[in-house]
Amino acid sequence: MLRWTTAGESHGKALVAVLEGVPAGVEVTTGMIRAALARRRLGHGRGARQAFERDELEVLGGVRHGRTIGGPIALQIANTEWPKWSTVMSPDPVDPAALLVDAGTGDEREIARNRPLTRPRPGHADLPGLLKYDLEDARPVLERASARETAARVALGAVAAALLDQLGGISLVSHVVRVGDVALPEDAPRPVPSDEERLSADPVRCTDPGVSALMVERIDRARKAGDTLGGVVEVIATGVPVGLGSHVSAERRLDARLAGALMGIQAVKGVEIGDGFAEAGRPGSLAHDEILSLSQGRVERATNRAGGIEGGISNGSEIRVRAAYKPISTVPRALRTVDLATGEEATGLHQRSDTTAVVPGAVIAEAMVALVLADALLDKTGGDSLTEARRNLTSYLARISERTRW
Numbered sequence: 001m002l003r004w005t006t007a008g009e010s011h012g013k014a015l016v017a018v019l020e021g022v023p024a025g026v027e028v029t030t031g032m033i034r035a036a037l038a039r040r041r042l043g044h045g046r047g048a049r050q051a052f053e054r055d056e057l058e059v060l061g062g063v064r065h066g067r068t069i070g071g072p073i074a075l076q077i078a079n080t081e082w083p084k085w086s087t088v089m090s091p092d093p094v095d096p097a098a099l100l101v102d103a104g105t106g107d108e109r110e111i112a113r114n115r116p117l118t119r120p121r122p123g124h125a126d127l128p129g130l131l132k133y134d135l136e137d138a139r140p141v142l143e144r145a146s147a148r149e150t151a152a153r154v155a156l157g158a159v160a161a162a163l164l165d166q167l168g169g170i171s172l173v174s175h176v177v178r179v180g181d182v183a184l185p186e187d188a189p190r191p192v193p194s195d196e197e198r199l200s201a202d203p204v205r206c207t208d209p210g211v212s213a214l215m216v217e218r219i220d221r222a223r224k225a226g227d228t229l230g231g232v233v234e235v236i237a238t239g240v241p242v243g244l245g246s247h248v249s250a251e252r253r254l255d256a257r258l259a260g261a262l263m264g265i266q267a268v269k270g271v272e273i274g275d276g277f278a279e280a281g282r283p284g285s286l287a288h289d290e291i292l293s294l295s296q297g298r299v300e301r302a303t304n305r306a307g308g309i310e311g312g313i314s315n316g317s318e319i320r321v322r323a324a325y326k327p328i329s330t331v332p333r334a335l336r337t338v339d340l341a342t343g344e345e346a347t348g349l350h351q352r353s354d355t356t357a358v359v360p361g362a363v364i365a366e367a368m369v370a371l372v373l374a375d376a377l378l379d380k381t382g383g384d385s386l387t388e389a390r391r392n393l394t395s396y397l398a399r400i401s402e403r404t405r406w
């Protein structure tokens with residue numbers, strides 16, 4: 001079983017992430033994790049922060065000489081701006097007077113940073129968080145609610161992806177299928193893992209360069225209009241063996257685990273497995289994936305509408321899932337709110353912000369799918385070392401092959 005957690009705030013000193021349950025012997029290097037973090041920083045529509053954020057990574061434990069050692073893997077990602085925030089986010093008590101000065105800069109952002117945030121921003125965790133945690137200031141809520149935390153998840157996802165590749169030959173790819181009202185046609189080519197490099201260099205990770213250009217234009221238009229956008233991303237996993245997840249209980253279902261992990265990403269409001277929502281409008285005769293042949297463990301299907309999962313179990317086809325991101329909550333054309341300090345009408349605070357998070361959203365969704373699949377694969381294989389897990393997988397697949405030899 002894989003267990004993971006993250007800690008840290010958006011403007012704290014650093015984020016940390018811990019992943020437990022990875023067998024010994026998996027090749028993991030700082031370079032691999034850094035590359036995943038660099039992919040998350042790409043993409044059109046990000047705000048000022050991504051231009052300077054360096055995501056400085058340190059591996060604190062669980063890896064020696066480029067291989068996992070079987071213990072919890074601990075990662076740290078520094079927040080580049082920490083020196084500017086060290087008083088506001090100090091873990092030690094600070095003199096309240098120190099928070100009321102603008103550090104002599106006269107800079108609006110500096111002043112806002114130091115003042116209590118009492119005007120909850122619609123679409124953020126601010127209002128429910130303030131009330132639930134009995135706070136006067138929304139700062140502690142937004143610091144942890146921020147999607148900055150997804151850097152830690154992407155770092156963990158890179159380790160999970162290494163395990164999937166080295167244990168099962170499983171690869172993942174993700175792309176953007178919609179930004180606001182600009183969508184990739186349903187019959188557009190789906191990316192295959194070899195497209196990975198090309199896609200990751202695109203300003204919008206979309207398979208069609210024409211649509212990608214329209215998406216870039218749409219994002220620019222939203223930014224100029226003081227608005228924000230959401231969209232849809234797709235993650236595809238190839239090489240997933242039949243038998244991950246289980247029909248026997250709700251929490252072991254692979255579709256439920258994927259949906260939960262994707263919905264756990266900030267701003268994700270919808271998840272689709274395979275043709276999910278379109279399936280609801282089809283007759284049964286056009287909704288399922290007919291089995292054309294089955295030989296030596298290989299299944300040939302006419303279609304893959306199910307997205308590679310039947311009965312909560314991977315069926316050997318590509319796993320295909322989508323996540324819908326709502327538009328960024330901090331709308332530059334500020335939305336109406338109420339100031340909790342006075343009870344008066346106000347507008348939400350707007351500082352620097354992203355116009356859309358859909359492009360990094362694809363990389364983040366891919367990381368979450370990697371973590372779920374790695375967990376499900378280890379459920380199947382067990383094993384304290386990569387060699388043992390591989391041997392177990394090989395013998396399981398050999399049995400399937402033997403049973404389907406006619």
Ligand SMILES: Cc1cc2nc3c(=O)[nH]c(=O)nc-3n(C[C@H](O)[C@H](O)[C@H](O)COP(=O)(O)O)c2cc1C
Binds near residue numbers: 148268
């Ligand atoms: C990669 C990424 C970047 C984001 N950047 C911003 C941002 O710059 N400004 C903002 O208001 N919301 C941003 N968000 C969204 C909010 O953090 C999120 O919607 C908010 O915390 C409310 O949580 P909820 O959407 O889960 O309800 C981002 C989300 C993601 C996934």
Ligand SMILES: C=C(O[C@@H]1CC(C(=O)O)=C[C@@H](OP(=O)(O)O)[C@H]1O)C(=O)O
Binds near residue numbers: 353
């Ligand atoms: C820092 C990241 O995303 C941040 C997510 C975010 C939010 O409210 O979710 C708000 C912005 O942060 P800031 O207020 O510091 O500009 C984004 O930049 C990141 O993805 O690394």
